[in-house]
Amino acid sequence: DSGVTQTPKHLITATGQRVTLRCSPRSGDLSVYWYQQSLDQGLQFLIQYYNGEERAKGNILERFSAQQFPDLHSELNLSSLELGDSALYFCASSVGHGGRGEKLFFGSGTQLSVL
Amino acid sequence: DAKTTQPPSMDCAEGRAANLPCNHSTISGNEYVYWYRQIHSQGPQYIIHGLKNNETNEMASLIITEDRKSSTLILPHATLRDTAVYYCIVSPNTGNQFYFGTGTSLTVIP
Numbered sequence: 297d298s299g300v301t302q303t304p305k306h307l308i309t310a311t312g313q314r315v316t317l318r319c320s321p322r323s324g325d326l327s328v329y330w331y332q333q334s335l336d337q338g339l340q341f342l343i344q345y346y347n348g349e350e351r352a353k354g355n356i357l358e359r360f361s362a363q364q365f366p367d368l369h370s371e372l373n374l375s376s377l378e379l380g381d382s383a384l385y386f387c388a389s390s391v392g393h394g395g396r397g398e399k400l401f402f403g404s405g406t407q408l409s410v411l
Numbered sequence: 412d413a414k415t416t417q418p419p420s421m422d423c424a425e426g427r428a429a430n431l432p433c434n435h436s437t438i439s440g441n442e443y444v445y446w447y448r449q450i451h452s453q454g455p456q457y458i459i460h461g462l463k464n465n466e467t468n469e470m471a472s473l474i475i476t477e478d479r480k481s482s483t484l485i486l487p488h489a490t491l492r493d494t495a496v497y498y499c500i501v502s503p504n505t506g507n508q509f510y511f512g513t514g515t516s517l518t519v520i521p
Contacts, residue, residue, distance in 0.1 A: 298454065339511035352508045386454050397443045397462065400509060402454030
């Protein structure tokens with residue numbers, strides 16, 4: 297158990313809909329990262345938040361947004377869903393904002409299926 | 412960000428050492444080498460990381476060449492539960508936004 301909690305574990309929805317994925321980081325970790333893993337793209341970094349502020353942005357679509365709340369949990373919002381958004385979405389956390397040999401700890405993921 | 416190159420797949424006999432190579436010829440002086448693995452569709456699991464020196468923990472050993480252009484992850488006594496995709500990652504000096512490549516799919520054979 298990494299200590300990172302993601303909910304829900306599975307999510308089935310229809311095209312055009314909007315969903316919210318939730319992540320609780322390990323106790324004491326200030327950074328939260330979101331990754332998307334699809335069959336044809338592998339693990340793709342989406343976005344990082346550190347202590348409530350956006351820290352880095354990767355290959356995140358404009359239809360996707362995220363935020364980190366004062367209690368440090370994070371939510372990833374996916375809107376106008378398309379079939380191609382079906383993927384595993386992972387959250388990870390680390391103590392700081394990185395660059396000093398920090399480790400990332402990953403949650404067990406949310407499997408999103410868009411039908 | 413420094414890129415890594417890994418063989419797509421490897422086999423290893425159960426009980427033998429598994430040696431997984433990684434090339435990172437464009438690594439910068441302050442960038443770390445990390446190894447993670449992913450078993451089936453579970454979340455990636457941290458294995459080990461290092462900067463310049465060889466490292467060992469309860470899971471594995473990491474050997475980094477003197478010029479830092481390549482490294483080898485060693486699982487000393489592979490078990491069937493070590494069957495997974497192993498990712499070698501070089502961390503950007505601006506943070507922890509790890510970029511995962513395609514990794515090496517290790518199959519441990521009974």
